[in-house]
Amino acid sequence: MSELFVVGISWRTAPVAIREKLAFRDEELASTLTSLTASLPVAEALLVSTCNRVEIYGVAKPGQDPAGEVRAFMARDRGLDPSAIGGVIYDHRGSAAIRHVFSVASALDSLVLGEAQILGQLKAAYSVAGGAGTSGPVLGRCLERAFGVAKRVRTETAIARGAANVSTVAVDLAGRVFDLAGKSVLVIGAGKMSTLAARHLRAQGAKHIVVTNRSPEKAEKLAAEIDGIAKPWAELEGLLAEADVAISSTGAREPILTKPLFKQVAKARRWRPMVVIDIAVPRDAEPAIGKLDGIYLYDIDDLERVVAANLAERAKAAEQAMKIVEHEASQFEHWVRSQGVVPTIRALREKFAQVAEAEVSKTLDLLARKEHTPAQQREAIQRLVQLVVNKLLHPPTVALREAAPDEAALRAEVLCDLFGLEPNDQQPALSEASPPDRPGQEASDSLERKAAT
Amino acid sequence: MTAQAQLGERLLSVSPSPAFWVALVAYTAASAALLVVLGGHQRARPIAITLVAIAFVAHGVDIGWRGTQHVHPAQSVREAIGLLSFIVTGGYLLASTRYRLTLGGAAVMPVSLVLLVAARLSPAGAAPEDLSSLGRIHISLATIGVGVFALASALSVIYLVEERALKKKKFETLAFKDKGAPLEALDRLSHRLVWVGFPLFTAALVLGAIWVSKLGESLDRPEYPLAAITWIAFASVLVMRQVYGWRGRRAARLTLMGFGAALIVLAIYLVRRMAG
Numbered sequence A: 001m002s003e004l005f006v007v008g009i010s011w012r013t014a015p016v017a018i019r020e021k022l023a024f025r026d027e028e029l030a031s032t033l034t035s036l037t038a039s040l041p042v043a044e045a046l047l048v049s050t051c052n053r054v055e056i057y058g059v060a061k062p063g064q065d066p067a068g069e070v071r072a073f074m075a076r077d078r079g080l081d082p083s084a085i086g087g088v089i090y091d092h093r094g095s096a097a098i099r100h101v102f103s104v105a106s107a108l109d110s111l112v113l114g115e116a117q118i119l120g121q122l123k124a125a126y127s128v129a130g131g132a133g134t135s136g137p138v139l140g141r142c143l144e145r146a147f148g149v150a151k152r153v154r155t156e157t158a159i160a161r162g163a164a165n166v167s168t169v170a171v172d173l174a175g176r177v178f179d180l181a182g183k184s185v186l187v188i189g190a191g192k193m194s195t196l197a198a199r200h201l202r203a204q205g206a207k208h209i210v211v212t213n214r215s216p217e218k219a220e221k222l223a224a225e226i227d228g229i230a231k232p233w234a235e236l237e238g239l240l241a242e243a244d245v246a247i248s249s250t251g252a253r254e255p256i257l258t259k260p261l262f263k264q265v266a267k268a269r270r271w272r273p274m275v276v277i278d279i280a281v282p283r284d285a286e287p288a289i290g291k292l293d294g295i296y297l298y299d300i301d302d303l304e305r306v307v308a309a310n311l312a313e314r315a316k317a318a319e320q321a322m323k324i325v326e327h328e329a330s331q332f333e334h335w336v337r338s339q340g341v342v343p344t345i346r347a348l349r350e351k352f353a354q355v356a357e358a359e360v361s362k363t364l365d366l367l368a369r370k371e372h373t374p375a376q377q378r379e380a381i382q383r384l385v386q387l388v389v390n391k392l393l394h395p396p397t398v399a400l401r402e403a404a405p406d407e408a409a410l411r412a413e414v415l416c417d418l419f420g421l422e423p424n425d426q427q428p429a430l431s432e433a434s435p436p437d438r439p440g441q442e443a444s445d446s447l448e449r450k451a452a453t
Numbered sequence B: 001m002t003a004q005a006q007l008g009e010r011l012l013s014v015s016p017s018p019a020f021w022v023a024l025v026a027y028t029a030a031s032a033a034l035l036v037v038l039g040g041h042q043r044a045r046p047i048a049i050t051l052v053a054i055a056f057v058a059h060g061v062d063i064g065w066r067g068t069q070h071v072h073p074a075q076s077v078r079e080a081i082g083l084l085s086f087i088v089t090g091g092y093l094l095a096s097t098r099y100r101l102t103l104g105g106a107a108v109m110p111v112s113l114v115l116l117v118a119a120r121l122s123p124a125g126a127a128p129e130d131l132s133s134l135g136r137i138h139i140s141l142a143t144i145g146v147g148v149f150a151l152a153s154a155l156s157v158i159y160l161v162e163e164r165a166l167k168k169k170k171f172e173t174l175a176f177k178d179k180g181a182p183l184e185a186l187d188r189l190s191h192r193l194v195w196v197g198f199p200l201f202t203a204a205l206v207l208g209a210i211w212v213s214k215l216g217e218s219l220d221r222p223e224y225p226l227a228a229i230t231w232i233a234f235a236s237v238l239v240m241r242q243v244y245g246w247r248g249r250r251a252a253r254l255t256l257m258g259f260g261a262a263l264i265v266l267a268i269y270l271v272r273r274m275a276g
Helices: A016-022 A026-039 A067-077 A094-105 A117-132 A137-156 A166-177 A192-203 A216-225 A233-242 A259-268 A287-291 A300-340 A342-369 A374-402 A405-419 A441-452 B003-011 B018-038 B042-068 B077-096 B102-121 B133-167 B183-215 B223-244 B248-274
Strands: A004-010 A042-049 A053-060 A090-093 A184-189 A208-212 A229-231 A245-249 A274-278 A295-299
Touching: A004 A016, A004 A067, A004 A094, A004 A137, A016 A053, A026 A042, A026 A067, A026 A117, A042 A117, A042 A137, A053 A067, A053 A094, A053 A137, A067 A090, A090 A094, A094 A117, A094 A137, A094 A300, A117 A137, A137 A300, A166 A192, A166 A274, A166 A295, A166 A300, A166 B133, A166 B183, A184 A192, A184 A233, A192 A208, A192 A245, A208 A216, A208 A233, A216 A229, A233 A259, A259 A287, A287 A295, A295 A300, A300 A342, A342 A374, A374 A405, B018 B042, B018 B102, B042 B077, B042 B102, B077 B102, B077 B133, B077 B248, B102 B133, B133 B183, B133 B248, B183 B223, B183 B248, B223 B248
Parallel strands: A184 A208, A184 A245, A208 A229, A245 A274, A274 A295
Antiparallel strands: A004 A053, A004 A090, A042 A053
């Protein structure tokens, strides 16, 4: 039976210093997969390389266990000594591998629980494997199922609910005060976090982004980066009066957004609501402005509190998500196991068909030799069926009779199980009930005798 | 007629229709389902909204059925309360197609249920006097006006709860976690509803005054100044917003004050009716 395996490293086991050494560039993926399947007993393979994990998902050729060789392959391919990464590289086989793939797709193994990126990255990796011709029926089905599981987990649990970083929390808070479409954003200062938040706000439909800074050059530069407009620092009060969301992250030692200033601003705005996000440390905004009507002020601690609460919620949801993964993995495992008996089923069907076809052909020949009455035709068909049954049952019957007592009992039990039999001890012994040694011979002879007359 | 039968007749002047019982069950189930959604089971939301829709339809059928029994929805304050609850449910259903108002629903549905029960199972009092067309129009307009104000007030309550959570940074509260409609949308919707309800209520007030003067009754009943207070409160909501830019918390509180006065008027009518 072909077994699924996973070999790789992730943020859980390896620091970035090792992850970056084992990472693959996008353009290297297809050739690596081709080389892997050509040189190792691997029937199907997929390679996912992100900033948090480098993993090979594969299907071993029947009877093979290539995980160790794949470990060495990964190290060699990246020019590393396999022993150097021995402590951080892991492998999973069979059911553990399936559970791992499903967990990764559902972002349960991600650094930020429930993040959405990994699913896209897995889909891209699957597409590359498809292009390289290294994904096959088992891996393909596993990945397709993993995508389905990820969707289930996202819709049925709170794993992806609530923003998980400071800049998206800022946007989320603003979105609770207004519908962000068409709103104006004022970026005060040039901090990286405020730039990110402004970009998120733009993505949510914010229309105008104005940047102001004590240094006009920095304001111009940042405005160009985020597709905004730079305005002079001296106009701060007027800019605040026009903005719906203000994100402040200057390096000022004293608050620049003071209560007297905001009293003027609130009045000029006719108390229209305004969200002020103060990401600076030391803080840019006096806490007292948050008490003014219509002003919603949040500092970095507030944002981090929300992030922590959201992550705690996600961790709770992960327990529920793991149950989904477990259930789906069991079902998939069942399917994989069923694939192991497919060749046997096919051979059994072919053999039965051959026997039936041979006997049908003989009977048709006999019937064609002369005309038969309907009664004779009916008798011929009955004999045909008897012949086919006898021939099919002959090998298992002989095997059952000739087996050692323990083995015979086991075989008998399997047969009862397969055919739903309930043997009755009162019935004649096996030797009495057995067909003739040459299965179907007696019936066939009889038919031929009749045909001759 | 036995004393028990007499009591039954007094309690249920017209026997409730099967639709009333369906509405009763659906309102209860919808309230419970909305609480389940609030508890974090978002998948239950379509079920909750479907139950609200079932309650709304059944409630409408019940009002229609009472019509066939010659019980006009504006025949008495008791009937008007039933209509009011129907309007509130309909408004909630309409608003929830656009916004996530789980918290609001969890608050509004039990109110609708209580109003419906009060309208159908409270003592009917004496047989309603013959109302003139003027009286019926007055009651109809007042009921619809107060119904619209009730919706505006429900949104104001949601606004105040959400606003408090955001302003006081109560990130662990249900109001924050539920992530309902944005404050601005709630404020805007509530304001629009006051705009719709105000002319209806004004017309009802004028027609009521004419009706009372035609009946020759005195104007010293407590409900009349309370109705005037309701009108002044809602007029202030509109004027203060237009002239001074009042919005948000202040407007929400004023809206609730006006609705509170309207509720007292309704209660006075209901108690007087029940007392016969």
